[in-house]
Amino acid sequence: MIKNYFEVVRAGINTTFQDQGRKNLYHIGIPFSGAMDNRNYLIANKLVGNKLDLPVLEFAYQGPLLKYFGDKINVAITGDVNFTIKKNNDAINGNCYETFSLENGNELDITSTNRSVYGYLAFSGEFDLKSQWSSYSVNTKANIGSNDGKKLQVNQKINILKINQNLKDKKLNYINTKIENIRVIKGTNFHYFSNQGKKIFFEKEFIISKLSDRMGMRLEGSKIENIVNTNIKSEGLIKGVVQVPADGNPIIMFSDHGTIGGYPKIGVVISADYDKLVQLIPGSKIKFKEVELSSAETLFRLYDLETQNLISQI
């Protein structure tokens, strides 16, 4: 039997295996993790005919250069990504949301994400990986998850099992749109901030700092003044919480965030805006807009419906 695998020629900046994340472990300090942009993760799996909860490769900014060995395999990339497929002496520019095939000895060079952060790569088959606590998602800070909890390493070989060889080519017409207005629900410590501070939060632009990663997004701009206490007794955090530490600059919690924290919570990003928020690159400008809980729930239902519709078109 021929072994099917890829070899990592270049690992990329932060290439990790991700799936839907691990549940019910916050109480022992283990974050949810999982694909940052859940919609693009799901679409990648659907395009190659995989079950929707299988792990895929998530990359940020610069992706990996992989050399493939084995039987012909279908592959798909989602996000806003520049990449080339190298077959013999040809190099073809690939298109996102469109399956392509790789044959023995072909290379896939994911050069960059285009004015976005994360992209997703799925193979039509199953990676030979070990899950940890019911998820393959890698948390590199705590070394938790498949691949020994590490990023993809140069020269590493990853086997692919159960290749699905009878697949048709698939294509989805989809364009990622950008958001500038991030909708939030007021946080549990909203009253910790001065009237001026609250006004700044909802009216001024913030710039996304370079110090942003899978743990969180740091923002710069006008300082938000705290008039009660710059610390709270440490308590639980969730994805999307906007904390404001003593320096007055907001930090938004992302998939790999610490499970508890001691900074006041000024707001929480609504679930409907999370996938698009994580894709904004450092230097982008954002504004926060307040919404009520009931609107946030409706907006999420619409967003989820749109995702389901996209998946059902494939």
Add this chain to the structure above:
Amino acid sequence: MIKNISNLGDAALYCDFGTEVNKDINTEVIRYFKSIQKENITGVNNLTPSYNKLIVSFDLRKTNFKDLKKLIENLEINNIDDLKGKKIEIPVCCDENFSLDIKRLEVKLKASKEKLFDNFFKKEFFCYMTGFIAGMPFLGDLDENMRAKRLETPRVKVPKGSVGITEQFANIYTYESPGGWNIIGNTPLSIFDSSKEVDPNLINPGDAIIFKRITKDQYKDYND
């Protein structure tokens, strides 16, 4: 008792048990945490107990704030027998290579290091919660004269096994991580074992912890 349940964003309940930090309130939090955990409620995907709050996160595709709030308000909260924690002894070496902040603390707390260590090692601690990083226990309470603030500039890397203190609490860094606690020693014991599928945490909320001072040689021999 929960004093108030509000929403934290659109996908979590924020259960408030009060503002104080003490064993009684924390025991209430843990009682609710364990009772809700047992129910396996559809859509609930995380529970985060802390000193005096409990956050219930859920999948917005499967439930919503209003329904879940009602469910939790009407839930029968049991007196759970397994609330009684274990008693665990943690060996700690306070060699100067490990007690990174003891000199600072001697000045800050106006006491000799031997006095500080004596006070620390005679104390029985209570585990309020675990988290921030995987398996990190938050233990209390230190005596009033042992309480110091965090470092003004947190360390980029606190070594694995470091035992730190801040305010009324002690903690243990389960792996190398950034952090701002005052480090007074290091334990050779593995506090978090990620290779264990079940119970990777050595210390859990409700447990009683006693630190036992060991020498540098005992530390070296510990894992042999």
